[in-house]
Amino acid sequence: MIRKPFHYGGTVGKLHFCNRTIEINELKADLDSGLNLLLYAPRRFGKTSLVLHTLKQTDYQYIFLDFMSIVDEHEFINEYFNAIAKSLNTTADKVVDFFKKILKITPNISVNFDINGAPSFKLNFLHSENKIVLKEVLELPYLYAKHHKKRVVVIFDEFQEVVNLGIEDKLRSVLQHHEDLVSYLFLGSKKSIMTNLFFNSTKPFHKSVKHLPINAIEAQHWQSYIQEGFATHKKTIAPAHIDAILAVSKGFPYYTQQIASELFNGVEKHVADDSVAEAVTALLEKEEDLFLNEWNRLSQQQKKALKFLIHFGGENIYQKEKMETFNFTSSSLKKAVEGLVAKDVIDMKQHCYYLQDPLFELFLKRM
Numbered sequence: 001m002i003r004k005p006f007h008y009g010g011t012v013g014k015l016h017f018c019n020r021t022i023e024i025n026e027l028k029a030d031l032d033s034g035l036n037l038l039l040y041a042p043r044r045f046g047k048t049s050l051v052l053h054t055l056k057q058t059d060y061q062y063i064f065l066d067f068m069s070i071v072d073e074h075e076f077i078n079e080y081f082n083a084i085a086k087s088l089n090t091t092a093d094k095v096v097d098f099f100k101k102i103l104k105i106t107p108n109i110s111v112n113f114d115i116n117g118a119p120s121f122k123l124n125f126l127h128s129e130n131k132i133v134l135k136e137v138l139e140l141p142y143l144y145a146k147h148h149k150k151r152v153v154v155i156f157d158e159f160q161e162v163v164n165l166g167i168e169d170k171l172r173s174v175l176q177h178h179e180d181l182v183s184y185l186f187l188g189s190k191k192s193i194m195t196n197l198f199f200n201s202t203k204p205f206h207k208s209v210k211h212l213p214i215n216a217i218e219a220q221h222w223q224s225y226i227q228e229g230f231a232t233h234k235k236t237i238a239p240a241h242i243d244a245i246l247a248v249s250k251g252f253p254y255y256t257q258q259i260a261s262e263l264f265n266g267v268e269k270h271v272a273d274d275s276v277a278e279a280v281t282a283l284l285e286k287e288e289d290l291f292l293n294e295w296n297r298l299s300q301q302q303k304k305a306l307k308f309l310i311h312f313g314g315e316n317i318y319q320k321e322k323m324e325t326f327n328f329t330s331s332s333l334k335k336a337v338e339g340l341v342a343k344d345v346i347d348m349k350q351h352c353y354y355l356q357d358p359l360f361e362l363f364l365k366r367m
């Protein structure tokens with residue numbers, strides 16, 4: 001049985017990866033130049049996939065830490081320590097020996113093995129020792145790189161969560177001394193928090209990174225990717241149907257894969273004309289809870305402003321007649337729009353507001 005050609009949910013690697021050649025090349029070049037990088041995009045846009053897929057094509061040793069589930073400083077230290085230890089890719093004994101040699105504190109390290117024999121590492125220390133252990137662990141990638149005379153890359157995924165841990169100042173003060181040997185990649189799905197962290201002159205990470213842009217994947221690449229995916233199982237899909245998928249997904253990777261996958265699963269041989277519309281309706285039904293949650297976390301004014309934006313489009317929104325239709329004053333509309341930007345529901349491109357999530361937009365249009 002040949003593997004299914006489309007995949008959504010979680011990161012995708014070589015098998016399901018569509019294009020992004022420009023981003024991959026830029027990322028490689030930036031890493032070779034020893035830069036620290038900032039990459040933000042909406043949820044499920046392909047950030048983690050892009051970075052891991054690219055790193056796997058290089059010789060860099062990389063450490064990957066996802067901040068999403070980390071709740072406090074103590075847990076950060078242990079999760080980071082574990083991520084560093086795992087990246088060493090050697091036996092558990094050698095990892096422990098190495099840390100004993102390199103750490104100034106005398107570490108109490110325990111190792112557990114899962115059912116596949118893969119180790120996970122834990123540093124045992126008291127909460128009262130957080131400060132000192134944090135500093136030591138933050139230095140580890142640098143010490144490792146120095147010891148082995150090779151550059152190390154650290155990926156901090158969902159980095160916006162750092163603001164809940166209260167360790168930004170400490171992180172910055174340690175990491176800024178690592179430039180010659182460690183590159184840090186900060187990924188995030190909350191543009192508002194990420195830009196505030198890195199571009200607000202009062203914040204610790206101000207100007208410490210280069211921003212790496214990541215765009216929706218272009219239609220031409222999806223055309224060949226989706227056609228080839230269908231062909232692996234001797235099925236076909238017309239270019240016009242792929243255009244219809246992209247008209248809805250706007251090239252947003254997760255949704256493009258999801259719709260393609262629905263279509264693929266539902267067809268014997270050739271995709272029929274009304275199948276795309278049916279697949280989109282099915283998708284909206286599947287995601288209804290998620291979209292309703294998204295809707296319910298907005299204030300009444302923000303809900304109204306979203307309806308306004310959907311009705312009039314995102315350009316020249318402060319025209320008097322438009323505002324009057326929705327009973328907005330310029331200050332009440334401004335406040336609601338700023339709230340929607342802060343909640344990462346909308347963003348602005350070329351003086352035009354747009355909803356970040358194309359399927360949420362469609363959901364609201366049909367609501």
Ligand SMILES: Nc1ncnc2c1ncn2[C@@H]1O[C@H](COP(=O)(O)OP(=O)(O)OP(=O)(O)O)[C@@H](O)[C@H]1O
Nearest residue numbers: 007008009018043044045046047048049253254257
């Ligand atoms: N280059 C790509 N080619 C094809 N599909 C992709 C690509 N990148 C991402 N996807 C699709 O998007 C989904 C989400 O990708 P990924 O987890 O990398 O995004 P993310 O931005 O890191 O999301 P999150 O914010 O949820 O962590 C994947 O499961 C896949 O369906």
Ligand SMILES: [Mg+2]
Nearest residue numbers: 047048049157
């Ligand atoms: Mg991710």
